[in-house]
Ligand code: SRM
């Protein structure tokens with residue numbers, strides 16, 4: 001099921017305020033784009049594996065986000081839950097070029113867990 | 116028959132003596148106190164934190180006016196006694212006030228020693244003894260400039276650190292070659308000097324002041340300008356603080372023909388050469404010794420109280436004493452005796468790279484003195500060895516490493532504390548013994564050091580016994596006590612909420628990044644626990660100046676609606692005092708139809724909740740509600756929520772006042788304010804209390820004669836009835852008290868601490884003293900609240916619906932739904 005990467009320009013880094021997130025709507029659900037204090041950008045599925053909380057609404061700190069519904073904390077880098085919880089959120093390939101955010105469309109277009 | 120007791124001086128020693136006396140023999144005496152200072156009794160030890168800004172004067176009051184009233188004491192504030200006539204048994208104050216006594220207690224304390232150099236009387240030459248001195252220093256510090264402190268002892272260093280934290284350029288002059296030469300050897304003195312210098316303070320040793328120079332007189336009274344040292348060095352100074360020692364105030368007693376030497380001579384029952392006259396505190400001399408620390412003075416106070424109560428008592432004995440330098444960030448502890456002597460030996464441990472130093476003085480295989488610098492965690496254990504006179508020959512080799520290395524279960528610090536008898540004194544400052552602390556921990560479910568401080572006063576003054584109190588917590592609570600789990604704000608810091616609040620003010624920290632840098636945050640950028648707290652602390656400390664950081668707020672406060680389990684939001688418009696109109700109801704109905712809002716529900720707070728609104732619809736929903744005159748109900752805020760009311764005199768046959776009207780006024784006054792946790796009010800028109808005011812954070816019960824203001828109720832996770840704060844006559848006064856109370860809570864509350872928890876932590880007495888009794892302070896708080904409201908009473912919905920504030924929150928960055936999925 002390997003697929004070629006399809007880089008898609010979804011917006012400017014500056015469209016996301018520092019330490020926050022915005023969403024990209026897709027047919028299969030929302031993807032949350034996070035911007036950290038040092039201007040790194042990460043893309044995660046916008047559904048918390050616990051009870052579906054929208055991670056884009058959480059507080060961003062360091063390279064983590066805290067889910068707004070019940071406070072699970074996830075690494076933006078790996079999607080893994082930090083601390084005692086065992087859980088994982090899907091991540092997507094993303095890169096920044098000349099201040100623009102490029103998202104790999106191949107990965108989310110084939111994603112299964114979103115609905 | 117009640118006898119007359121007159122007390123001269125109202126410092127810490129007589130304050131304690133009277134406390135004990137009223138416990139043992141209530142009503143035995145009719146008490147009159149003369150105090151040269153124009154105030155009640157306060158904790159002089161804690162003046163340094165007041166100077167540095169880490170505490171306020173209110174925090175350090177020991178007995179407020181209410182205490183004197185309660186015990187029927189006549190307190191003459193600001194009246195200095197200048198004569199005692201032992202024949203007629205009367206004392207006379209400077210202003211002519213007299214009082215007759217059957218028994219007299221002299222507690223005149225001591226006065227700072229003024230180095231006799233030319234210029235010592237210039238304006239700007241201050242001492243460091245009472246609140247007036249602190250206030251004079253603060254006035255000077257506001258102008259900035261330089262300060263010179265003469266004397267590098269504990270007092271001088273504390274003054275220097277405080278002035279430096281207030282932004283002055285500070286130099287400490289010390290006569291000897293190293294600081295605290297009695298306690299520390301040369302190397303350790305240098306370590307201390309470095310630690311002080313690291314705080315931006317200059318330290319000059321071997322500095323002999325020759326003269327204090329003044330400005331050239333041109334009509335105005337001459338003011339200090341600089342200090343001239345023996346060697347010709349001139350140091351500019353806007354103020355000079357003399358901290359070169361103290362002298363007992365024994366003059367008054369001496370003139371009355373009472374036996375004095377350096378101090379007022381007393382026997383071991385604290386009785387002077389006149390059997391009807393007692394003396395306690397720094398003014399006394401016992402067995403050739405005078406005292407400058409609280410612990411022995413409190414013991415004297417207890418003995419004098421027993422004597423006055425007519426009870427027999429064991430006599431006063433001279434004991435080892437411990438002190439701690441109260442400069443935040445510099446850990447220095449010393450206890451016992453350091454004088455050199457043929458028969459004395461020393462054990463010293465140094466670790467210059469880590470800035471550690473420990474020194475033990477031994478005599479006959481017993482520890483008689485200990486100094487610790489850098490790490491004072493084992494201080495309690497060493498002090499106990501001194502007090503018990505433990506023979507240390509068995510563990511001599513590892514003694515200096517502390518209890519952890521001493522081997523054998525009996526030497527484990529907790530076991531050592533366990534072995535202490537119940538009446539062993541733990542906190543010397545406040546005279547609290549082990550049994551009292553252990554009982555309080557059990558009976559009142561105390562779980563933290565702060566709890567113990569609040570309930571027993573142990574460790575609440577100089578902090579020397581903190582280690583022992585923590586060991587008692589460990590002993591009593593076992594593993595469930597984890598000192599580190601209770602105290603810090605979160606994993607990003609070791610500082611507690613209280614520490615952080617104080618440091619924000621003291622160090623004038625004004626942004627989250629500055630704060631994290633300055634207070635050495637351990638994580639980059641904090642976490643979801645500390646950031647909202649810091650954002651609130653900065654916002655409430657610097658109104659109008661601090662720019663709110665939306666990214667440090669929980670989603671509800673960021674988008675001004677409550678997130679629901681499915682990611683939709685609920686919207687609750689304000690319904691002032693629970694009163695609505697057909698037009699408002701129509702607008703709500705229209706909004707619900709237009710945006711297909713699935714649920715419309717009456718809340719428990721007398722208003723209407725629209726549940727299930729899609730996030731992107733929020734601005735449009737608000738716009739429609741705004742158009743009908745409605746604003747956010749802040750149902751999501753750590754701020755004012757609702758003010759519930761009943762119908763009061765408008766309709767009810769029992770109503771005594773316009774409860775609905777007052778509720779609406781209060782809601783219009785308080786809305787928009789940010790607070791440590793949510794704040795809910797209610798106003799009931801009579802004691803039938805249909806608005807349930809007695810379970811709210813603040814509740815008003817209207818009565819015929821005015822308004823009862825209640826507070827500290829709860830009806831959520833905990834259920835607790837309110838307590839009566841005060842009774843006032845007019846609406847205006849009720850609003851002023853409530854404004855001041857809210858502001859005090861805003862300034863002191865820890866993030867997420869509801870009013871009832873704050874009240875439990877700081878105590879009813881300090882709250883009442885501030886917002887009920889101290890009228891100028893009440894006004895000041897009220898005005899601070901009014902000022903901060905200027906910046907917070909903007910409807911967040913209108914800002915978002917109309918002015919597109921935070922527009923990014925409500926729209927996706929990209930919408931790819933029209934793109935075909937690749938599968
Ligand atoms: C809507 C409402 C229930 C209702 O349908 O009536 C409600 C709903 C929620 N309450 Fe409440 N509380 C509501 C009245 C109350 C009351 C009764 C009152 O205000 O008179 C109480 C008890 C009184 C009190 O606060 O002491 C109450 C005690 C709580 C608590 C426990 C707080 C505590 O310190 O003990 C929480 C949890 C918290 O705040 O951390 C809470 C939290 C919540 C939250 C915010 C849960 C959450 O974090 O999402 C709910 C939000 C739902 C929403 O979107 O509106 N709610 N909640 C009421 C809104 C009142 C309003 O008009 O603003």
Ligand SMILES: Cc1cc2nc3c(=O)[nH]c(=O)nc-3n(C[C@H](O)[C@H](O)[C@H](O)COP(=O)(O)OP(=O)(O)OC[C@H]3O[C@@H](n4cnc5c(N)ncnc54)[C@H](O)[C@@H]3O)c2cc1C
Nearest residue numbers: 124126127128150151159195196223224396397407408409
């Ligand atoms: C800044 C500072 C920090 C300190 N830190 C510590 C510490 O960490 N640990 C410790 O143990 N001790 C410390 N002390 C010392 C401690 O505060 C004193 O030992 C204690 O307060 C003395 O109590 P007292 O009642 O004898 O006298 P005081 O508290 O000095 O009270 C004497 C009172 O009597 C009044 N008075 C004097 N003469 C008359 C008169 N003729 N008529 C009417 N009133 C009169 C004075 O105005 C004064 O209010 C510190 C002191 C200061 C100033």
Ligand code: SF4
Nearest residue numbers: 679680718719831832
């Ligand atoms: S009681 Fe309050 S917090 Fe609990 S389910 Fe009901 S509304 Fe939610």
Ligand code: FES
Nearest residue numbers: 048051053067070
């Ligand atoms: S839904 Fe994210 S923690 Fe519960």
